[in-house]
Amino acid sequence: MKDIFEKFQVPVEKSCLLTHEALKDSLGCIKGLRTPLIVKAQVRGWGRGKAGLVKSAENPEEALKVAQEFFLREFNGEKIRYVLVSERKRILREMYLSFMVSSNPPGFLLLASKHGGVDVEELSKTPGGLLKIFIDPFEGLRDYMVRTVAGYLGVPQEHIEKILRSLWQIFREYNFTLLEVNPLALTEDGVLALDRKGVIDDDASRKSSLTGIFARYFSELDELSLSAFQKGFSVVKLDGDTAVVGNGAGLTMATLDAVLEAGARPGLFLDLGGGADAERVREALLLVLKQQNISKILLNILGGITRCDEVARGVVQALSSAKPSSVKVAVRLSGFMEDEGRRILREAGLSAFDSLEEAVASLLG
Amino acid sequence: MAILVDEKTRVLVQGITGKQGMLHTEQMLRYGTRIVAGVTPGKGGSTIVGVPVYNTVAEAVDKHPEINTSIVFVPAPYAPDAVYEALDAGIKKVVVITEHIPVHETIEFVRYALSKQAVIIGPNTPGVISPGKSKVGIMPGEYFKPGNVGVVSRSGTLTYEVSLRLLASGFGVSTAVGIGGDPVTGLSFEDVYELFARDDETRLVVLVGEIGGTKEERFAEYYAKLSSKKPVVAFIAGKSAPPGRKMGHAGAIVFGSEGSYESKVNALRRSGIYVAQSLREIAEIVARVLSTPR
Numbered sequence: 241m242k243d244i245f246e247k248f249q250v251p252v253e254k255s256c257l258l259t260h261e262a263l264k265d266s267l268g269c270i271k272g273l274r275t276p277l278i279v280k281a282q283v284r285g286w287g288r289g290k291a292g293l294v295k296s297a298e299n300p301e302e303a304l305k306v307a308q309e310f311f312l313r314e315f316n317g318e319k320i321r322y323v324l325v326s327e328r329k330r331i332l333r334e335m336y337l338s339f340m341v342s343s344n345p346p347g348f349l350l351l352a353s354k355h356g357g358v359d360v361e362e363l364s365k366t367p368g369g370l371l372k373i374f375i376d377p378f379e380g381l382r383d384y385m386v387r388t389v390a391g392y393l394g395v396p397q398e399h400i401e402k403i404l405r406s407l408w409q410i411f412r413e414y415n416f417t418l419l420e421v422n423p424l425a426l427t428e429d430g431v432l433a434l435d436r437k438g439v440i441d442d443d444a445s446r447k448s449s450l451t452g453i454f455a456r457y458f459s460e461l462d463e464l465s466l467s468a469f470q471k472g473f474s475v476v477k478l479d480g481d482t483a484v485v486g487n488g489a490g491l492t493m494a495t496l497d498a499v500l501e502a503g504a505r506p507g508l509f510l511d512l513g514g515g516a517d518a519e520r521v522r523e524a525l526l527l528v529l530k531q532q533n534i535s536k537i538l539l540n541i542l543g544g545i546t547r548c549d550e551v552a553r554g555v556v557q558a559l560s561s562a563k564p565s566s567v568k569v570a571v572r573l574s575g576f577m578e579d580e581g582r583r584i585l586r587e588a589g590l591s592a593f594d595s596l597e598e599a600v601a602s603l604l605g
Numbered sequence: 606m607a608i609l610v611d612e613k614t615r616v617l618v619q620g621i622t623g624k625q626g627m628l629h630t631e632q633m634l635r636y637g638t639r640i641v642a643g644v645t646p647g648k649g650g651s652t653i654v655g656v657p658v659y660n661t662v663a664e665a666v667d668k669h670p671e672i673n674t675s676i677v678f679v680p681a682p683y684a685p686d687a688v689y690e691a692l693d694a695g696i697k698k699v700v701v702i703t704e705h706i707p708v709h710e711t712i713e714f715v716r717y718a719l720s721k722q723a724v725i726i727g728p729n730t731p732g733v734i735s736p737g738k739s740k741v742g743i744m745p746g747e748y749f750k751p752g753n754v755g756v757v758s759r760s761g762t763l764t765y766e767v768s769l770r771l772l773a774s775g776f777g778v779s780t781a782v783g784i785g786g787d788p789v790t791g792l793s794f795e796d797v798y799e800l801f802a803r804d805d806e807t808r809l810v811v812l813v814g815e816i817g818g819t820k821e822e823r824f825a826e827y828y829a830k831l832s833s834k835k836p837v838v839a840f841i842a843g844k845s846a847p848p849g850r851k852m853g854h855a856g857a858i859v860f861g862s863e864g865s866y867e868s869k870v871n872a873l874r875r876s877g878i879y880v881a882q883s884l885r886e887i888a889e890i891v892a893r894v895l896s897t898p899r
Contacts, residue, residue: 574769
């Protein structure tokens, strides 16, 4: 993220990015920074400060020690792979700045606050705590918006102009759904974007400018998430023993809810997406069968753009090649090409349920 | 009556020669939808399941001025361009089935449609069906029978599930609208409810939402302020989803309390909307509300 900010000339603090493997070689870089220092674990998600993953250090050796300690820790179940050591600036004032997607009305929002360090949800609850400006995609960031933000934050326009324009460019170019600078700090060196976070739209991954970012993202995924992403499934690992596979996010979620309510324990959520053919269904089921924690699979399919016959073919192929002995499978099949789907399952010695409730009950019985 | 699509709907299929386009054109025709033309650049002059194919939307509209609705089956990288083409040719209703369109691009064509007083349904939608009149979408037609329940949903397959359950309990549907599963869609719950409110046939609205975003909360806020209202029965999928994880849709993610199941259910209840705890309960509540004299 910091690389992108530097590329777009957003003023940021001087820093060194550390990896566990090359930790020892980083001392030289850290020695080039002015002390005191601040050490921050690079993690996905929010709440890093509260988890104790941001610490101060008075000298390079101490920073290295803190980094070492961070590399042994986890955040939201993920290993910490990068740690950023930067110059600790004397902060006169902390502010907040972000761009995000607005769903209604459709467009973008520019958010600014005089208070930094807190999350935007908190800010929006304080009266006057948050300035919200709607941006039309065809209009873009206008001069008056920059003036409004500078006036609201109480900083000279020239300090904020460059940052705002670059952030907007980054937000649009990289298809962020949320791009957040928190804090945006007024320091003795002027206004700096001291901490940066963002969410990039998965659906933009084919954009060439995003190749590098997505390559790094993929390198950090576990095998399940990676193969799921490559195949276009949406997968969430849970801690129970029952895998829930459905076509469409809403249906799969409702199936998960029904499984939980019936007293079973969901262990995996897999949304096939729309229009899955036999090959995709086969791949999805093989992926599920590879999971050690799964002993029951509930497949809930309502055919629309997805064809029930294709699904049935995929199920038969997966089960005949993997031959799971201890995994119980229940299939609910309904909709487009349902009769053909049922015939295919029947010929393979399987049957399909008419309703979700029946399928869930059969797994519990 | 019905909303958005009815017996007067005349449809253009964009991407008609693709696998999905062809298959569902056939399905829609079988349902009785009046499909008059298709478009695939470079495939003009051919005929697909009896429907003439043109190279451009302008050409199709020129030959068939009765076209008033377009359905887009074009793959994500080219879908936005197809939407602009339809809007520029003067089509006022565009149903975008395509999923995985980057949200920045969706925002652009939705805003463009607004400037043209046109309506975008979707993207990532199963479409719209007014049972017995017209189906502009990919839903299994046999799940929907004519009736007086309006259905509006963020989820495609869940729309089928809900309608199937209504049907099993003896209720039919006036129109079922999939607004689309993406974080940004052309139609909001409020937009669709407003259409249902003006539709004589619709006596009650079933709203199918899910965790993530604030679409349901916004609807609750809007509904609370209405002076006269039709009853709304809501169901929210994702009660059991763990926070911070994306559940399938780009839109289905919960950060903090924002967009959570509880936040949605509380907002809906406070506004006088019935909330079904399970799929089964939807039809039960509908039966109860509709049997109460108005």
